[in-house]
Amino acid sequence: MIRGRFISFEGIDGAGKSTQHAWAVDYLRGQGHTVVATREPGGTPLGEKLRALLLSEPMHLETEALLMFAARREHIAEVIEPALARGDWVVCDRFVDASFAYQGGGRGLDWKKLETLAQWVLGDLQPDLTLIFDAPVAIAQQRLHAATANPDRFEQEQAAFFERVRASYLKIATENPVRVRLIDATQTPNHINKILENIIATF
Numbered sequence: 244m245i246r247g248r249f250i251s252f253e254g255i256d257g258a259g260k261s262t263q264h265a266w267a268v269d270y271l272r273g274q275g276h277t278v279v280a281t282r283e284p285g286g287t288p289l290g291e292k293l294r295a296l297l298l299s300e301p302m303h304l305e306t307e308a309l310l311m312f313a314a315r316r317e318h319i320a321e322v323i324e325p326a327l328a329r330g331d332w333v334v335c336d337r338f339v340d341a342s343f344a345y346q347g348g349g350r351g352l353d354w355k356k357l358e359t360l361a362q363w364v365l366g367d368l369q370p371d372l373t374l375i376f377d378a379p380v381a382i383a384q385q386r387l388h389a390a391t392a393n394p395d396r397f398e399q400e401q402a403a404f405f406e407r408v409r410a411s412y413l414k415i416a417t418e419n420p421v422r423v424r425l426i427d428a429t430q431t432p433n434h435i436n437k438i439l440e441n442i443i444a445t446f
């Protein structure tokens with residue numbers, strides 16, 4: 244059995260990542276692939292319970308990081324690894340880069356602690372392809388405010404927090420030029436669909 248493929252979608256809140264994630268799942272299914280559409284934090288019954296806590300309850304930044312990785316451990320064991328072993332495509336709305344960008348960049352948690360957690364929880368697992376949807380914070384916040392009546396704990400953060408998260412995503416893109424593709428998310432959804440089609444066809 245040929246191992247499946249693993250694609251993660253990343254970006255600051257409101258950049259338009261979930262819109263493109265939904266489109267890519269439909270597109271890949273239309274191409275005849277068996278696709279597991281999933282997300283983080285979440286993707287398993289336990290992970291979704293942790294997600295509800297993470298998005299609503301105030302907590303220490305290290306507790307936040309540990310819960311993100313606890314949800315991820317469950318997700319990898321229960322969903323991601325079995326799907327890849329079956330030969331399926333895993334298309335995940337956020338993965339480990341979000342921990343570096345949000346808990347590391349946004350909250351200021353020591354990058355080395357995150358690397359230790361990532362080594363423990365992921366081992367050698369990495370997405371085959373990561374799409375980072377990049378937009379200026381002001382544009383992302385405008386989109387978010389237009390779309391969201393009840394912002395969650397992360398969405399309520401100030402612009403300066405998202406500037407740090409965005410800078411971390413840009414650093415991750417620069418440091419991982421093979422795995423990561425940076426996408427200008429200020430373009431129209433249709434234009435971005437075409438860019439994704441090209442990337443998926445050639446990766």
Ligand SMILES: Nc1ncnc2c1ncn2[C@@H]1O[C@H](COP(=O)(O)OP(=O)(O)OP(=O)(O)O)[C@@H](O)[C@H]1O
Nearest residue numbers: 255256257258259260261262386390428430431432
């Ligand atoms: N390319 C785009 N141009 C204009 N508006 C967009 C674009 N992509 C998405 N939107 C709109 O912006 C809003 C946020 O989109 P979406 O939920 O995909 O963002 P997100 O990055 O996944 O945010 P979050 O991480 O908070 O879920 C939605 O109303 C969506 O319709």
Ligand SMILES: Cc1cn([C@H]2C[C@H](O)[C@@H](COP(=O)(O)O)O2)c(=O)[nH]c1=O
Nearest residue numbers: 256283284311337338341342345346397
């Ligand atoms: C995986 C992961 C996520 N987050 C944050 C980023 C977002 O604000 C929320 C998830 O909400 P979304 O609507 O699904 O984008 O969680 C994080 O801080 N760290 C992580 O590892």
